[in-house]
Amino acid sequence: MKPYRVLLYYCYTTIENPEQFRDEHHQLCIRLNLLGRIIVAAEGLNGTVSGSPADCEEYMRVVKADPRFESLEFKVDEADEHAFQKLNVRLKSEIVNSDLPVDPLVRTGIHLEPEEFKKMKDEEDVVLIDMRSNYEHSVGKFKGAITFDMENLRELPQHLDEIRHLKNKKVITYCTGGIKCEKASAYLLEQGFENVYQLHGGIIKYGIEAGGEDFDGKCYVFDNRVAVDINQVNPVVISTCYRCGSHTDRMINCASPACNNHVTLCENCGNEHQGTCRDECKADPNLRPYDGTGYYAKETRGYSPLLGYRSQQASMSH
Known part of the structure; x- marks a missing residue:
């Protein structure tokens, strides 16, 4: 514990x-x-x-x-x-930033609990669609899932042509915790997809409650941990080092603040290149010291939660 x-x-x-x-x-x-x-x-x-x-x-x-x-x-x-x-x-x-003209309280995809998803995901007429950003699914995704090269959910309409031919399939959307799918699945329904489902609670809940089977790689998370293990059944590493191409699931932020790319970097390359994704980044005069984690918290400079609350109040009153 x-x-x-x-x-x-x-x-x-x-x-x-x-x-x-x-x-x-x-x-x-x-x-x-x-x-x-x-x-x-x-x-x-x-x-x-x-x-x-x-x-x-x-x-x-x-x-x-x-x-x-x-x-x-x-x-x-x-x-x-x-x-x-x-x-x-x-x-x-x-x-969740989406700009999609939908209201999940009115209509959304059918929620699948982790065990239901596990049984249904491999059926012949089922398609899994990843609604996360490109850097998230680069380090981990479900076997056979369709992914989009998008920075955020606002770009989903631009990728609709890539899946329009799947309108007659059973489409299951998934994301980290389920929130993006509430709007993404609602949007697909608006666009004429008829059989739309979503993984309720997302990848995280599936890992906790159903063992994470068939989720390849790690799940990117938006906190100090950067990426977490999900699959306790048949885990594999699908991502490769941004620099040398070897298999690794170590996700980092580039040590150059001007770059701050989210990339996978093996331990050797991390150490050899000071946690940077490219040689140009190494020359950044503000290069952050690499401690092996590849996570860089914003400087706190005397911050406390109470001060944070007061500063928020002050900014809202102006």
Whole structure:
């Protein structure tokens, strides 16, 4: 049993006064010593936070006690330390950037629980579609899944022609925690796809509840861990080192702040090239010291969650 927990969650629900809710939620996280990233919007709540088991338990209890979030599901993982350096509770127009003209509260793909997904994914008329960004699926994806060369979900309409011929198939969308698929599957339905499903809780829940079978590689996550193991049944490494081409699933951020590319880099190349993806990056005068993890937290400079809360209040009042 590890000393920290990481909670991944989202919920599409109507929040009448998102500004007030954001303030109250930030204070709740401060009280419970949680760090992480949380997005609040009129359409719902989305977050990943880390903390002690007791603090995470209390957070889940308080959130679930709110009738607006009674359907919310937490994906709970273990960690050796806090998965974040800071606490950010931000107000945005969407809880996942998409710009897609859909409302998941009206219509979305059929939710498949991990065990249902496991049984259905290999059927002959089923197609798996990865709704994540290119750097995410480069380090791990489901066997046989279709992937798009896109930076974010806003680009999905540009890739529709790549899958339009699959309209008569059973399409299952998947992503890290399920949130992107709520809008992506709704968008496919709007575009005339008839049999659309989504992996409920995403790759993370599938790994926790169903052993992660047939997920090749690692799952990219948006915290200090960078990428995590999912498959406990038949794991393989599918990614190759950006520099030498050897098989590796070590995902890093380039040590050059001007570049900051997300790439896979083997241990040898990481050490030899100071955690950079290209020789030009090595010449960056602001090169960050490479410590073997390839994760670079933003400088805290006296930051505390309470100061973060006050600075957010100040910026909103101007």
